[in-house]
Each structure stands twice: as C-alpha cells, then as structure tokens.
Amino acid sequence: MSQPESAVADSRAGDRAGGSSPNGKDSLSALAERHGLRRAIARPSLPVYLRQLWDRRHFVLTYATSRNVSRYSQAALGQLWQVLTPLLNAAVYYLMFGLILGQKDDLTNYTAFLITGVFVYSYTQRSITGGAKSISGNLSLIRALHFPRAALPLAYVIQEFQQLAISMGVLFGIxxxxxxxxxxxxxxxxxxxxxxxxxxxxASLLIARIGSFARDMNQLLPFILRTWLYTSGVFFSIHARMADQPAWARFLLEFNPPSVFIDLMRHLLMKSYSDDLVQKGFPHSSLPQLWLYAGFWAAVALIGGFWYFWRAEERYGRG
Incomplete structure (x- = not known):
C-alpha cells in the first residue's frame, strides 16, 4: 500500500475509533502530526520570532526609507512639510493658548516650551497613528509574502524617527x-x-494588533490622541496649573507617558524651564525621577506591546 493510501487508512481507522470530531478536523490534525507536517503560518516561538525580525532588518529600513521619501513626493515643498506641519501647528497653539488664554505668563520662554512639546508629542502621535494602519493597510503584502508581521509597525516607527531627526535640527535652532x-x-x-x-x-505594536481586527479603531483613534494631547502639558505647564490641585491628580498628569518625555526634553533643552520651576516654587519632578519614569514606560510598552502583538501573529491578514 502506498503512503497516501496508508495515511487515509490510518485516518479512517481513527475516525472509526471515535477519536475525531464530526467535521474531521481532529483526525486531520493528528494525521498531519504523525507525518511531520505543520501549519505554514504557525506562530514561531518568541526567540525564533526575534531572530527572524533581526534577519529582515534591511527590509525594514529600506521599507521605512522608501515610505519616507514618497510621503510628500506630490507636494511642491516636498520633505519640508515634515518640519512645516508641526511649526504651523505650534503657531496656532501659540495664538490660542499662549496669547488668548495667557499660558505664556507662567514661563519665561514660552516659545521654546511650546515648540518642544509639539515636536515631542507629534513623534509619539504619528508613530501610533502609523502603527494602527500598518497591518490593515498592507494586507496584500502580508498575504503575498512570509515575514514577521512586527516588521511593519517597526518600519512605521523608523519612518517617523527619520522625520524626527530632521525636525530636531530645526528645534535646536529655535x-x-x-x-x-x-x-x-x-x-x-x-x-x-x-x-x-x-x-x-x-505602543505602535499594541495599537497595530487592535487596529488589524477592530477596523473602527482608525476612526476612534484621532479622538483618543486629541484627548491625550490636551492632557500632556503640550500647551501649558502642568506644574503651574496643577499646583493647587490634589497631589494624586497632579501625579496622574505628570506620570502620563507623553508628559514624561516632553518634560524630560524640556529639562534637557531649556535652562530657563528648570529655573522657572525653582524660582516660582512649583512642585516638579526631579530630572533623575523623570529618567526613571521614562525608562519604566519604555520597558513596559516594549515588553507588553511586543508580546501582545506576537500572540496574534498567525491571525494577521486572514479572513
């Protein structure tokens, strides 16, 4: 008897023995296992997955760079929009919050304070927005090629990092x-x-999994990010505005991840910012504490987001 006929006979024998479900799925799984077969899209172990991702690092970098180049290819000013967009946003925020609402009175150098907040927050905002679309927007690529799906959110974050490198040069000058x-x-x-x-x-890996299965997330995400923007101290000094509020409320705003990275960057860039906090007696986080918070959020987000994304690896692009 040939091997296929033997396998079919084994399968039928298993069915007669009552070892399979009515639809035959259990018997087929057992048959495949006996003959050394496995699913083509089975999720690899975490160490293997990390190794596969590292092996495709050149693809990730090339994909990110090509997207970055083509992003503004149809615009007359091209790559300049990478810098002009946050600067124009900062100009609008300065008019509304700095002048009309008087937030600039709390700080010596409100211009640098505001632009630093806008640039730092925009980096996180764009990374998360890109991550949300990284799977659902590349289904044809996912279904055509076999590669670690985490390469796509990673490429989107690298793309935003490349843009940030240009923006930071402008920020330093300002x-x-x-x-x-x-x-x-x-x-x-x-x-x-x-x-x-x-x-x-x-964060991008986390939202990439959610966005791949809950398509309405792309509609909801702008509202979430806008709320996050208003609670992250981009336009106002949390220390000044929350000085008379309960300690727990002030801590929640200060411990908010974008607030941590924005505050840390302001401390490093602006001597006047640190001096304002001391001279005006605002309660504020020390620089070592900010580094601790930043390290905590980086570790929690990477470990939790990567594990959560990897758990659904074999489900991306199906259906």
Whole structure:
C-alpha cells in the first residue's frame, strides 16, 4: 500500500475509533502530526520570532526609507512639510493658548516650551497613528509574502524617527534663537529620544494588533490622541496649573507617558524651564525621577506591546 493510501487508512481507522470530531478536523490534525507536517503560518516561538525580525532588518529600513521619501513626493515643498506641519501647528497653539488664554505668563520662554512639546508629542502621535494602519493597510503584502508581521509597525516607527531627526535640527535652532544656552545636558538628548522611540514602538505594536481586527479603531483613534494631547502639558505647564490641585491628580498628569518625555526634553533643552520651576516654587519632578519614569514606560510598552502583538501573529491578514 502506498503512503497516501496508508495515511487515509490510518485516518479512517481513527475516525472509526471515535477519536475525531464530526467535521474531521481532529483526525486531520493528528494525521498531519504523525507525518511531520505543520501549519505554514504557525506562530514561531518568541526567540525564533526575534531572530527572524533581526534577519529582515534591511527590509525594514529600506521599507521605512522608501515610505519616507514618497510621503510628500506630490507636494511642491516636498520633505519640508515634515518640519512645516508641526511649526504651523505650534503657531496656532501659540495664538490660542499662549496669547488668548495667557499660558505664556507662567514661563519665561514660552516659545521654546511650546515648540518642544509639539515636536515631542507629534513623534509619539504619528508613530501610533502609523502603527494602527500598518497591518490593515498592507494586507496584500502580508498575504503575498512570509515575514514577521512586527516588521511593519517597526518600519512605521523608523519612518517617523527619520522625520524626527530632521525636525530636531530645526528645534535646536529655535531653542538657541530664543536665547537658551547650549549646556552639557544636551548630550543626554539622544538617550531621551531612544527611550521615547522604544515606547513608541511598544505602543505602535499594541495599537497595530487592535487596529488589524477592530477596523473602527482608525476612526476612534484621532479622538483618543486629541484627548491625550490636551492632557500632556503640550500647551501649558502642568506644574503651574496643577499646583493647587490634589497631589494624586497632579501625579496622574505628570506620570502620563507623553508628559514624561516632553518634560524630560524640556529639562534637557531649556535652562530657563528648570529655573522657572525653582524660582516660582512649583512642585516638579526631579530630572533623575523623570529618567526613571521614562525608562519604566519604555520597558513596559516594549515588553507588553511586543508580546501582545506576537500572540496574534498567525491571525494577521486572514479572513
């Protein structure tokens, strides 16, 4: 008897023995296991998955770079919009919050304060928005090629990091033009950006899984991110506005992840910001505490987001 006939006979024998479900799925699974077969899209173990992701690092970088180049290819000003967009947003926020609502009275250098907040928050906002569409927007690629699906959210975060590198050069120039001194603390800025990038990646992986199965998330996400924007101290000093509020309420706003990364960047970039907090007696987090918070959020987001995304690896692109 040939091997296929033997396998069919084994399967029928198993069915007669009552070892299969009415639809025959259990017998087929047992048959495949006996003959050394496995599912083509089975989720690999976590170490294997990480190794596969590392092996495709060149694909991730190339994909991110090509998306970055083509993003503004149809616009007359091209890549300049990477910088102009947050600057125009900052100008609107300065008019509304700085002048009309008087938030600039709390700080010596409100211009640098506001633009720093806008640039740092925009980095997280764009990373999460891109992550939400990274799976649902690339179904044809997912169904055509076999690769770790985490490569897509990772590529979107790298794309935003490449844009941030350009924006930070503009931010440094603006901060210096507003008469902030160049200090040794600036050497720590790359480490702050690395922690924020790790957090962005974890958050992007988390929202990528949710967005791949709950398509309405792409409609809901702008409202969530806008609420997050208003509670992250981008336009106002949390220390000044929450000085008379309960300690637990002030802590919630200060411990909010975007607030942590924004506050950390302001401490590193702006000597006047730290001086304002001391001179006006605002309760504020110390710089070591901010580093601790930033490290905590980076670790929690990366570990939790990566594990949550990996658990659904074999379900992406199906149905």
């Amino acid at each position: 901060v210096l033009l507003t008469h902030e001194p160049l200090t040794w603390a600036w050497l720590l800025i790359p480490f702050a950006l690395i922690l924020q990038t790790i957090f962005n990646l974890g």
